Amino acid sequence: MVGTQWGDEGKGKFTDLLAGDASMVVRYQGGHNAGHTLVVDGESFALQLVPSGVLYPHVTPLIGNGVVVDPFVFLAEMTMLSERGVDTTRVKVSGNAHLILPYHQQLDALHERHLGAARLGTTKRGIGPAYADKSMRLGIRVQDMLDEKIFREKLRSALGHANKVLTKVFNRLPIDPDGLADRVLEECLPRIQLCIVDSVDEIHNALERGEQVLFEGAQATFLDLDHGTYPFVTSSNPTAGGACTGAGIGPRHVDRVIGIAKAYVTRVGAGPFPTELFDEVGDHLVDVGREYGTNTGRRRRPGWLDTVMLRHAVRLNSLTDVAITKLDILDQLDTVKLCTAYRIDGEEVRTLPYHQSLIHRAEPLYTELPGWKKDLSTVRSVEDLPANARTFLDVVAEQAGVPISLVSTGPGRKQYLEFS
Numbered sequence: 001m002v003g004t005q006w007g008d009e010g011k012g013k014f015t016d017l018l019a020g021d022a023s024m025v026v027r028y029q030g031g032h033n034a035g036h037t038l039v040v041d042g043e044s045f046a047l048q049l050v051p052s053g054v055l056y057p058h059v060t061p062l063i064g065n066g067v068v069v070d071p072f073v074f075l076a077e078m079t080m081l082s083e084r085g086v087d088t089t090r091v092k093v094s095g096n097a098h099l100i101l102p103y104h105q106q107l108d109a110l111h112e113r114h115l116g117a118a119r120l121g122t123t124k125r126g127i128g129p130a131y132a133d134k135s136m137r138l139g140i141r142v143q144d145m146l147d148e149k150i151f152r153e154k155l156r157s158a159l160g161h162a163n164k165v166l167t168k169v170f171n172r173l174p175i176d177p178d179g180l181a182d183r184v185l186e187e188c189l190p191r192i193q194l195c196i197v198d199s200v201d202e203i204h205n206a207l208e209r210g211e212q213v214l215f216e217g218a219q220a221t222f223l224d225l226d227h228g229t230y231p232f233v234t235s236s237n238p239t240a241g242g243a244c245t246g247a248g249i250g251p252r253h254v255d256r257v258i259g260i261a262k263a264y265v266t267r268v269g270a271g272p273f274p275t276e277l278f279d280e281v282g283d284h285l286v287d288v289g290r291e292y293g294t295n296t297g298r299r300r301r302p303g304w305l306d307t308v309m310l311r312h313a314v315r316l317n318s319l320t321d322v323a324i325t326k327l328d329i330l331d332q333l334d335t336v337k338l339c340t341a342y343r344i345d346g347e348e349v350r351t352l353p354y355h356q357s358l359i360h361r362a363e364p365l366y367t368e369l370p371g372w373k374k375d376l377s378t379v380r381s382v383e384d385l386p387a388n389a390r391t392f393l394d395v396v397a398e399q400a401g402v403p404i405s406l407v408s409t410g411p412g413r414k415q416y417l418e419f420s
């Protein structure tokens with residue numbers, strides 16, 4: 001399951017729904033920059049790291065090797081879930097996942113401040129610096145915590161580098177490696193070590209037993225390090241291929257790729273956004289859709305649905321079907337628009353240009369449809385959809401070139417429609 005926009009599509013809701021048929025839900029990239037909200041029986045759970053399937057007693061939630069794990073955040077989330085009566089004993093973490101430690105967060109914030117007006121608008125969770133350390137072979141893996149000598153050595157080596165940057169580039173105080181090692185080993189390790197597994201073995205054992213494994217993408221296609229609007233991207237690969245490297249499966253194991261598309265688009269942080277709205281319709285989408293970050297509280301930038309991007313997401317991820325979220329947020333609008341092409345330098349373009357300067361000056365060409373002006377929150381079957389809402393979905397599917405399989409009409413677990 002992958003996001004087809006810039007994140008915040010409402011992936012958690014459908015992951016939770018589809019987890020009902022899975023034995024395992026695997027996160028394969030990102031870290032606690034993600035924020036998934038699940039609403040079950042009117043109770044809301046905000047998750048950052050633990051996979052969405054945790055609320056089902058039959059699901060094994062697994063944090064894959066491609067994820068970056070802040071052990072303090074992980075511990076806090078596990079404690080929050082346990083205190084609210086959720087069984088966390090099945091949660092597993094790959095020994096090959098990398099750790100986010102406090103210096104990564106400090107460096108993330110300092111880099112952003114250093115960039116000034118050119119900042120990316122990161123979540124300041126240390127995601128970029130942790131993945132940079134992984135690429136520089138300075139990263140510390142979850143399994144390293146299991147050997148105190150190795151852990152302390154690696155932390156000294158990583159901080160040997162990070163402290164130079166903190167002190168000489170940013171004029172900050174150095175971090176004491178042994179003090180940090182003591183904290184991690186005393187506060188986090190006792191609980192985390194119960195969760196550490198050979199994740200590749202766990203996943204393949206489940207597949208060999210014929211069970212369904214759901215790979216839960218965080219962030220989204222256009223925040224992908226390779227395929228997103230670089231540099232306004234995250235530091236991992238949320239696209240479907242990322243599930244293979246971030247979990248340790250080959251592409252032949254993937255038999256369905258569901259793209260999650262919100263009925264409109266939002267983006268947090270900087271970067272190009274052709275269908276961005278700066279008017280009262282945009283404010284309406286933000287207000288009614290409660291478009292403020294689950295984690296950071298930031299107001300999200302709103303815009304109309306962009307099927308040029310959706311078609312590109314179909315290609316990049318081999319989407320088999322699309323699930324539409326938050327259709328109900330459009331309920332009160334007189335007309336709804338969706339972008340079907342761009343006009344760039346006087347020419348009509350239906351595919352996403354690779355040259356980003358063109359995306360910056362792309363003018364969206366819209367199809368405008370009449371609104372349905374009806375409350376969708378209680379609609380439970382496709383047959384009961386107002387005709388105008390059905391038309392909107394039909395046009396989206398036609399433009400995307402793949403069928404729509406699911407539509408969400410409210411935050412609750414039961415507020416959705418399934419197309420047969």
Ligand code: IMP
Binds near residue numbers: 007034121125128
């Ligand atoms: P980072 O992932 O914190 O490094 O942030 C890089 C970019 O990705 C920024 O524009 C963030 O706003 C965006 N981003 C990261 N995680 C999410 C998410 O879960 N939803 C939406 N945007 C995100």
